[in-house]
Amino acid sequence: MKNIKPIQIVFIGALTQVVLLLILLFLYRNFVDFIPLLNILIIASLSGAFSFGISFFLLKKFIQERLDLIFRIIDHGVNVNIDQPKIEMKNDVIGAAANASVDWASARKIEIAKLKEQAAFRREFLGNLAHELKTPVFSIQGYILTLLEGGLEDEKVNRKFLERAAFSAERMTDILEDLDQIMKLEVNKVDIKKEAFDIVSLTKDIIISFEEKCQEDGVEVKLAEKYEPIYVNADKAKIAQVFTNLIANSINYAGENGKTIIRFYSINQTLMTEVSDNGIGIEEKNIPRLFERFYRVEQSRNRNEGGSGLGLAICKHIIESHNETIAVKSKLGVGSTFTFSLKKSSKHN
Known part of the structure; x- marks a missing residue:
């Protein structure tokens, strides 16, 4: 039957x-x-x-x-x-209807699973955003209350507390600016202005900008070797931001005698760039979520300083807006290597 x-x-x-x-x-x-x-x-x-x-x-x-x-x-x-x-x-019209019903039910099951996943992601995102903003807000509130309760009259206290409040306010501003940028990147509202430029020269300039912080933290950032000029076709300002975020990230999580090495190598018309460090590394279970907004592994949540928590997410969106890819390899206690691709310019050595 x-x-x-x-x-x-x-x-x-x-x-x-x-x-x-x-x-x-x-x-x-x-x-x-x-x-x-x-x-x-x-x-x-x-x-x-x-x-x-x-x-x-x-x-x-x-x-x-x-x-x-x-x-x-x-x-x-x-x-x-x-x-x-x-x-x-x-x-067999009944059988066809039964198959259509099964297909429809399967599609709804997948859709419901995606909606639940998105809802969980939204809840986690809001929780992470609240976590990032709570610390500077509470700091500003504490400094202002201290000043209002008499600290304003003490010259040794008022300037120090005002500077700390200004620092916390600046951190909030950085978080909101990064959040605004990543939102624009996600909806393709940021124009990518591609041009031919020497990525080696750009990298050297960014390394120099980190000299003072590297000296303070005892970290070394350098190129793997002496490279000839290499020209790529990309948005120079956006790629500079990618380098800045990746290098800052490697410095923040550097261990003792921390080193960050930047390498370039070509595959046909594509230039691969590696930013490697010998820092604390990342557990394998955390790697798939590393480029999510505000996602941080447990040990990094307790650090005393750091960025907005959006740096890696911004890197991912910038590279993907160039129709390229970015990836990470890491081993806990050994270090991490971030690799991204860019198209080489016709003007290159």
Whole structure:
């Protein structure tokens, strides 16, 4: 019965009626009154045909109404209209409806799973945003209350506390500016102005800008070797931001005798850039989420200083807006290597 078609059901019913009617007519002929054989066959055939027609019409109407209801439910749950099939009793229309229902249920299950995942991500994002803003806000609030309660009159206290409040306010500003930038990157509202520039020269300039911080933290940042000029076709300011974020990230998580090494190597017309460090490293379970907004591994949440928590997410969006890729390899206690690609310019050595 699994693969039987509706028209076969109707035909079997009609044939059964013909057989039963033939039996009854032969019994009537033998025991009650004589009926010619031809008349028996005509009566049985007409009865079977009539039964077939009535059953066919009613069953088709019954199935059509049920299928219309099923497909209206399916159509209501999707963005595109599903063509409601015309009933062909020769085909397995019930099986087709069952398959469509299973497909629809599977699609809804996937959609619900995605919605739950997005809802969980939104909750986590809001929690992380609140965590990032809470510290500077509470610091500013504490400094201001101290000043209002008498610290303002003490020259040794008021300037120091005002400077600390200004630092906290600046950190909040950085977080909000980075958040605004990443939102624009996500909706493609930031124009990428590509130009040919020497990425080696740009990298040297950024390394120089970190000299003071490297001396304070006892960290070394350098190129792996002496490179000739290498020209790429990209947005120079945005790529400078990628380098700045990656180098700052490596310095923040540097261990003792921290080193950050930058390498370049070519694959056909693509330039691969590596920013490697020998810092604290990242557990493998945290790597897939490393480029999420505000996502930080447990040990980094407790650090005393750091950026907005959006640096790596911004790097990812900038590189992807160039239609390129960025990836990370890391081992806990050994270090991390961030690698991104850029298209080389026709003007290159």
